[in-house]
Amino acid sequence: MTEILRVRGNRPARGKILQAAEVIRKGGLVAFPTETVYGLGASAFNPGAIRRIFEVKGRPRDNPLIVHVADPDRVETLASSFPARAKALACAFWPGPLTIVLKKRDSVPPEATGWGPTVAVRMPAHAVALSLIESAGVPLVAPSANLSGRPSPVIAGHVEEDLAGLIEMILDGGRTTIGMESTVVDFSGRVPRILRPGAVTAEDMEAVIGDAVVPGVDETGPAVPKSPGTKYRHYAPQAKLVLFAPENYREEISGFLAGHRMKNRKIAVIAFKKRHIYRDCLNIYAGCEPLAVAGRLFQIFRSLDALKVDLILAEPYLKEGGLAGMVKDRLLKAAGGKAGLRDEGLIF
Numbered sequence: 001m002t003e004i005l006r007v008r009g010n011r012p013a014r015g016k017i018l019q020a021a022e023v024i025r026k027g028g029l030v031a032f033p034t035e036t037v038y039g040l041g042a043s044a045f046n047p048g049a050i051r052r053i054f055e056v057k058g059r060p061r062d063n064p065l066i067v068h069v070a071d072p073d074r075v076e077t078l079a080s081s082f083p084a085r086a087k088a089l090a091c092a093f094w095p096g097p098l099t100i101v102l103k104k105r106d107s108v109p110p111e112a113t114g115w116g117p118t119v120a121v122r123m124p125a126h127a128v129a130l131s132l133i134e135s136a137g138v139p140l141v142a143p144s145a146n147l148s149g150r151p152s153p154v155i156a157g158h159v160e161e162d163l164a165g166l167i168e169m170i171l172d173g174g175r176t177t178i179g180m181e182s183t184v185v186d187f188s189g190r191v192p193r194i195l196r197p198g199a200v201t202a203e204d205m206e207a208v209i210g211d212a213v214v215p216g217v218d219e220t221g222p223a224v225p226k227s228p229g230t231k232y233r234h235y236a237p238q239a240k241l242v243l244f245a246p247e248n249y250r251e252e253i254s255g256f257l258a259g260h261r262m263k264n265r266k267i268a269v270i271a272f273k274k275r276h277i278y279r280d281c282l283n284i285y286a287g288c289e290p291l292a293v294a295g296r297l298f299q300i301f302r303s304l305d306a307l308k309v310d311l312i313l314a315e316p317y318l319k320e321g322g323l324a325g326m327v328k329d330r331l332l333k334a335a336g337g338k339a340g341l342r343d344e345g346l347i348f
């Protein structure tokens, strides 16, 4: 049985938080809201509880977890070094949607870090998350609270859909504000690298540290760990999702739909411009501004799964700068890393 407790507002009810903290202390799993997505929390120092997180999510064991803290001073107890520039970022963006990868201390269980040499740390900007961590008295490992490969949950109902009966408790704090996962920046190598784009952008970070923050993983450098999470299909609806190149995309989508009208397939098109309507399909407007799209996209994926749509076509997301990079990243990952109809060899 999964207990669901409603904890709304900036001052979450003390009694409910204490109940949840007790579950964590006993080695249980509690899903809780953050400002990005819901996390599935366990004590970062309980290897048995951490193993259960991997089991219930069906997550590959080499994919490390983020350790959530309620106080930046805690980092020193998890990481063997906290470089000045990383500390400056923590100062500027914590609590907030930024995860910092550092060299780990031996005290962090290897189960939490995929047996790798680094640990990812973040202080979330959410009253429920922070008071849960404080009350539990330990940092919490917390991946997104979805089954592995499914879209991250942005409301408690999504967590219930995936994990009801498998975990002890869900703290329902309403809809998360950002709707997509935190930026992951790696400080364990020679230069800071963004392993996953999120609401804190490269420009935001460069403005604080005055140095370049580069995207991607270091393929040439010595033993710089990658974000293992990036090698798995992510954030994905069950239906195949196909992206289109910016050139002539409206004609390409319309042509594709015309060719498939008779095939009895349920096709949805996700559009980022309100006036774009395509014939003979389910038209979904996902918003235009990046924050609006971020807040809706994973919910749209889940709704299309519920409708048993066969195929999802997505217009190209044409905005640039700011949070647009995060939105494009999640669309590309949902499409399995492939952009464009021709890449897919989609002939029915």
Ligand code: TXA
Residues within 6 Å of the ligand: 034, 036, 037, 038, 039, 040, 063, 064, 065, 066, 097, 099, 101, 113, 116, 118, 119, 120, 122, 124, 142, 143, 144, 145, 180, 181, 182, 183, 184, 195, 196, 225, 226, 227, 228, 229, 230
């Ligand atoms: O916004 C978020 O980050 C949410 C909320 C709950 O905090 N959490 C989240 O966790 O998205 P998860 O496990 O779904 O994604 C964590 C990502 C994965 O891609 C993982 O591979 C990467 O961070 N990661 C974790 N530890 C790492 C490490 N030591 N080195 C490199 N990448 C790491």
Ligand code: MG
Residues within 6 Å of the ligand: 143, 144, 152
């Ligand atoms: Mg995840």
